[in-house]
Amino acid sequence: MKHTSIHWFRKGLRLHDNPALLAALKDCAELRPIFILDPWFPKNMQVSINRWRFLMESLRDLDESLKKLNSRLFVVRGHPAEVFPALFKKWKVTRLTFEIDTEPYARQRDAKVVKLAAEHNVQVIQKVAHTLYDTERIIVENNGKAPLTYARLQTVLASLGPPKQPVPVPTLENLKDCGTPCKDNHDAKYGIPTLEELGQDPEKAGPPLYPGGESEALVRLDLHMKRTTWVCNFKKPDTEPNSLSPSTTVLSPYVKFGCLSVRTFWWKLAEIYQGRKHSAPPVSLHGQLLWREFFYTAGVGIPNFNKMEGNPVCVQVDWDDNQEYLNAWREGRTGYPFIDAIMTQLRTEGWIHHLARHAVACFLTRGDLWLSWEEGQKVFEELLLDADWSLNAGNWQWLSASAFFHQFFRVYSPVAFGKKTDKSGEYIKKYLPFLRKFPTEYIYEPWKAPRSMQEQAGCIIGKDYPKPIVVHEVVSKRNIERMKAAYARRSHSTAAQGDDKASKKGGKRKPPAGPSVIKLLAKKPAAKKN
DNA sequence: TTACAGGTTGGCCGG
DNA sequence: ACCGGCCAACCTGTA
Numbered sequence: 438m439k440h441t442s443i444h445w446f447r448k449g450l451r452l453h454d455n456p457a458l459l460a461a462l463k464d465c466a467e468l469r470p471i472f473i474l475d476p477w478f479p480k481n482m483q484v485s486i487n488r489w490r491f492l493m494e495s496l497r498d499l500d501e502s503l504k505k506l507n508s509r510l511f512v513v514r515g516h517p518a519e520v521f522p523a524l525f526k527k528w529k530v531t532r533l534t535f536e537i538d539t540e541p542y543a544r545q546r547d548a549k550v551v552k553l554a555a556e557h558n559v560q561v562i563q564k565v566a567h568t569l570y571d572t573e574r575i576i577v578e579n580n581g582k583a584p585l586t587y588a589r590l591q592t593v594l595a596s597l598g599p600p601k602q603p604v605p606v607p608t609l610e611n612l613k614d615c616g617t618p619c620k621d622n623h624d625a626k627y628g629i630p631t632l633e634e635l636g637q638d639p640e641k642a643g644p645p646l647y648p649g650g651e652s653e654a655l656v657r658l659d660l661h662m663k664r665t666t667w668v669c670n671f672k673k674p675d676t677e678p679n680s681l682s683p684s685t686t687v688l689s690p691y692v693k694f695g696c697l698s699v700r701t702f703w704w705k706l707a708e709i710y711q712g713r714k715h716s717a718p719p720v721s722l723h724g725q726l727l728w729r730e731f732f733y734t735a736g737v738g739i740p741n742f743n744k745m746e747g748n749p750v751c752v753q754v755d756w757d758d759n760q761e762y763l764n765a766w767r768e769g770r771t772g773y774p775f776i777d778a779i780m781t782q783l784r785t786e787g788w789i790h791h792l793a794r795h796a797v798a799c800f801l802t803r804g805d806l807w808l809s810w811e812e813g814q815k816v817f818e819e820l821l822l823d824a825d826w827s828l829n830a831g832n833w834q835w836l837s838a839s840a841f842f843h844q845f846f847r848v849y850s851p852v853a854f855g856k857k858t859d860k861s862g863e864y865i866k867k868y869l870p871f872l873r874k875f876p877t878e879y880i881y882e883p884w885k886a887p888r889s890m891q892e893q894a895g896c897i898i899g900k901d902y903p904k905p906i907v908v909h910e911v912v913s914k915r916n917i918e919r920m921k922a923a924y925a926r927r928s929h930s931t932a933a934q935g936d937d938k939a940s941k942k943g944g945k946r947k948p949p950a951g952p953s954v955i956k957l958l959a960k961k962p963a964a965k966k967n
Numbered sequence: 968t969t970a971c972a973g974g975t976t977g978g979c980c981g982g
Numbered sequence: 983a984c985c986g987g988c989c990a991a992c993c994t995g996t997a
Contacts, residue, residue: 586974586994674976719975728975792976799977843993847977854977917990924992 439466439614440560442532443524446472446510447543448567449536450495451651452502454603454698456564461534462607465615469528470503471511472496473520474630477542483819486637487787491649491822495696496629498650506609508617511627518549525557534562536695539572539737540826569600569699569730572737583738585750585841587719590731603701643785647690647822654691661686662705669715671722678792679775679855679864686722687788689823692729699726729828735841736827743830745811750840754923756802756809763808765906766801767816769869772898772905774881775855776800778868785868787822795836799849802837803920805907810837838920845920848913852881871896 442461449455450472461468478484500510513520524530533554538547547563554561565571575593576583584590620626632639662668676684691697706722709715718724741747745754764770769777769784779793789797794817800806801813810833817833818824831841838845855864862880866873872883874894879886884898884905891897898904 588973589995672975676976678976721975724975795976838992841993842974843991844974844977845992846990847992849976850978853979921992 438464438531440464440532441467441469441528441530442534443469443471443528443530445533445535446470446499447535447538448693449695450499451654451696451698452499452506453606453651453655454566454701455536455607456566456604457534457536457562459604459607459611460562460564461532462611462615465532467528468508468612468615468617469511469524469530470499470508470617471513471524472499473517474512474514475517475546476514477516477546479635481542483815485784485787485820486632486639486642487820488822488824489632489635489637490642490645491647491690491787492694493629493632493635494649494653495651495694498652498696500629502651503617506607506612508612509619509623509627510629511623512629513627517546518553521550521553522557525554525559530557530559532560532562534564536566537563538567539733566698566700567695568733569703569726570594570597572730572734575730575734576738583735584731585735587727587731590727590734591718594727594730599707600700600703602704603698643787646786647687647788649690649694649696651691651696654688654697657686657688657691658697658702658705661688662709665709665713668706668709668722669713672716672720673725673791674720676790676792677858678790678796679778679859680790681863681867683788683790685790689825690788693823693825699729702726729825732827732831735831743811743814743826745809745839748840751834752839752923752927754803754809754837754839754920757807759806759808762806762906763801763812765903766797766806766808766813770903770906771800771806771851772884772903773800773851773909774862774865774869774872774883776851778865781868783817783820787820789821794832796849796851796854798833798836800851802833803845803916804848805851805909805912805916807912807916807919810834810839813837843924845924846917848917850913851909856881869902871901 440461440463442465444458444461449457452458458470496510496512503510513524521533533550535547538544551561574597575590578593578596579589584593632642673685678684688697688702692699692702703723703726706726710723715721716724718727735750736742739748739750745751745756766776766780769780771777776797779789779797782793783789783797798810798813801808802810814829814833817829818826821829834840835842855862859865861877862872862875865880872880872894874896875883875886876890879890883891883894883896883902886894886898888897896902
């Protein structure tokens with residue numbers, strides 16, 4: 438039987454290593470590659486113009502690549518649950534293929550679509566290709582729970598063996614008996630939208646530093662992979678958060694949208710490592726891909742992963758609610774140049790270094806402003822080109838010492854941290870040019886410059902640039918105490934401990950009939966099964 | 968049950 | 983440029 442296949446692109450915006458697309462092509466008479474502009478997304482999350490642009494560029498590239506295979510991309514507007522029944526009938530579809538997406542909205546969306554497909558006698562084929570492993574499989578292998586430490590993940594993965602090899606790119610030969618019927622009005626009806634159609638003002642887009650698309654991704658991958666020594670010596674903590682051009686690959690946006698297959702990336706690195714001395718996880722480039730796997734697995738296995746409430750691994754903290762602080766952070770008006778420069782780079786360019794994310798995330802939450810990591814998560818979700826549900830939620834919990842990382846007494850200094858790799862503040866001067874005339878000595882702390890010097894620099898602190906929003910030395914000490922208190926409350930509700938000290942000396946072992954049912958449920962089996 | 972090791976990326980001071 | 987120790991002391995996983 439010859440099929441009429443829809444291949445549904447969502448993430449996985451590529452032709453290489455795309456097993457679901459290959460499945461669509463098998464015994465296929467008619468191929469309909471589609472992308473659905475689902476109004477759920479802009480309604481439920483802010484999307485910056487830079488990320489819209491990246492997505493549209495990726496779709497354009499996909500369409501161009503499909504043209505070379507005598508096919509085209511159909512961009513369809515509407516809710517998937519409404520779009521599919523219409524398309525199934527209109528195109529007489531017999532098969533639907535797509536790559537598995539594990540995010541919560543994607544899961545419920547896809548469940549509905551699978552049901553609709555069954556009702557229309559459409560065969561559905563779903564393939565894992567967005568992660569190195571099937572994250573469900575990792576969880577099963579780890580006794581039904583997501584690993585909470587990197588070492589644990591590594592142990593589990595060792596038992597699963599290496600990730601799968603990428604599958605081949607479809608060729609004209611694959612498509613020789615398979616057509617994509619296109620009408621003259623294809624672009625009018627199924628074309629890729631302009632930024633204007635998406636309600637965006639193209640004037641407001643940032644510099645085109647990271648053009649979207651599979652072709653661009655593969656070029657960039659090749660470019661970086663040619664730097665053999667650099668690849669082999671790569672240690673993430675040694676890379677610089679505040680270099681004038683990125684100190685890392687910035688392949689993350691391409692991996693996020695699936696313009697670049699994580700397996701292709703993995704095996705390319707393996708090829709380079711082969712026979713050479715090289716760095717190892719967690720700090721190596723392989724290690725970075727495993728971090729992604731770590732958080733993806735956590736996102737699948739931990740309920741309410743992008744929230745504090747109802748999230749069993751997340752410490753419940755009494756974060757403040759302060760819109761003024763939040764706006765100042767978001768808009769780069771905290772008065773700490775290092776923080777404000779990073780937030781400016783984020784807003785204008787859509788990418789900041791991982792350690793820069795650490796600095797501003799710590800500052801927003803446990804370090805200085807004591808605001809909820811969920812607020813930071815929303816801002817990153819809007820502004821980052823590589824905004825990725827699982828990684829964003831996981832890393833915000835990490836940095837706020839809410840989960841995974843617990844040494845809350847290690848606080849980043851908004852002054853000292855940046856100096857380690859950029860003593861003279863070139864990075865600050867690039868993104869906050871109005872500070873450029875301050876002498877090096879004061880570039881991280883311009884409020885300490887004498888008035889005459891501020892005048893000479895043409896920038897009065899408190900007028901042209903804000904005074905520090907908080908005094909780091911004071912608030913960070915207080916916040917450590919608040920974290921300590923939050924952790925103490927947690928141990929009361931989860932374990933047998935009464936008062937920290939009392940329980941150690943033979944207090945009652947019986948867990949209190951708990952306020953936190955969720956935590957008990959999560960904790961108990963963990964303690965028993967291992 | 969209890970102890971202990973280890974945790975991708977802290978700051979600061981002194982050598 | 984890099985080390986060690988101190989600060990004060992969290993968690994998870996394992997034995």
